[in-house]
Amino acid sequence: MRNTAKITTAVLAAGALTLGLTACGSDQDAGNADGPLTVAATPTPQGEILTYIKDNLAAKAGLDLEVKEFTDYVTPNTAVQQGEVDANYFQHQPYLDDFNKKNGTDIVAVPNATVHLEPLGLYSQGVKKLTDLKKGATIALPNDTTNEARALKLLEANGLIGLKPGVGYDATPKDVASNPKGLKFKELEAAQLPRSLSDVDAAVINGNYALEAKLSPAKDALVAESAKDNPYANFLAVKKGNEDDPRVRKLAKLLTSAEVKKFIQDTYDGAVVAAF
Template identity: 55%
Template sequence: MKKFLSVLIFLTLFASLLTGCNKTEKNTTIKVGASVTPHAEILQVAKEILAEKGYNLEIIEYNDYVLPNIATDTGELDANYFQHLPYLQNFNEENGTKLVSVAAIHYEPFGIYPGKTKSLDELKDGAVIAIPNDGTNEARALKLLEAQGLIKLKEDVGFTATVLDIESNPKKLVIKEMEAAQLARALQDVDLAVINGNYAIEAGLHVNRDALAIEDKESEAAQTYANIVAVKEGNENNEAIKALIEALKSEKVKEFINKKYEGAVIPVF
């Protein structure tokens, strides 16, 4: 009898152990850092799709371009969605982070917006134009100013251009470098500002209605500066990340982007 009870107890414990193992589930929460507009708004649509697949998408909003990358590199975030590949590559070089792109989702055209001066034709000598102060976006802004004939950059300078690469400035324009997030707020204090798409949208500006000049959607900039989902190197094939990308590249998300942003945000998938 004692032997029988011992065997029964052993089998019961073994069965409990197996049951416990079977109930062990993967972590179904995906933490993604994003700019408020449009990235977090787009992620809200993806969140609905992911919920149907058993994933909980936790969206953490940021108002800068540094913290979400740091948080992704340290593992506080599973991914982030706010930047383009040239910015990510530059960030890795400057900060020693190891982040990689796993998908390109959309493109936001840069625009030149009016401040004190309401048109490019009215622009006077010595006018002040505000541009982003971070490496790749500064070059992008300068390229757009060059496309309007306002300045000329050194030949073959590419998307590493800074104000030091301005070869000709016939109107002696004052190019004021500022943090990208502050550009829209600075419009009242400058003649013009070249503003990143997400910050323009956040400020209630629409590139097709309010901008005096816009990046050509067929330009090199449009091909280069698609906004991406980034993860820490080594996490590219994580099942949750694959599910996130699948949701973001869904027809439902594409329809949302086209309807809500009317050309201010353009899907690239």
């Protein structure tokens, strides 16, 4: 999932659903275990990973795979819920939990089908290492709920701040309990963060936007998220009850194969990392 999206309002969700149903059409094979497996995905990297599987691995595994790309973060879930597609691949668990709660849906992660992480990284034009951050430094953060909490947790994990005990996936700067360096926070739209680097001391930037700005989490970030045990890793998801569809299980196995791991490593220069 491109982790920059807020959950859309009910009105926009309804519009996105209409768009999704139009895009998906009357897919008679959705939910038909003998037909193609239709998967909704955002274009990069999820759609690219699925297309790689379709072109190189699916036939050998006896899987007829169909990929439908969407650029919003509502339609892939509403399409799964309505049975217009069989599965989706674009989101992480905190987003899905929030989506299900707010929309009354019952979409679940497919077991053993967690694929990749788009790691947040802390970047700077003027600072070469974390310890060089000066007191009172300004750090830009993504301003959407999910990614702002991720950014703060990244700073906490690297000793820059401390958050209030028990703060979950909706932490904001108001939840900072300790701040030894007196850091200041500037909240911006995630897409603007790379352009903000000349105006702030450092910025926490999503992996996809880092890639677009030719920044590598592996090479350029002062610190970056680890994929291990990370709740923000993206996975294959289905409507509850469809986890054991044989086609879904085949795709889950392919998504976590050595071939896909190599494709991710060779293609994304650390802006996307395998989580398996």
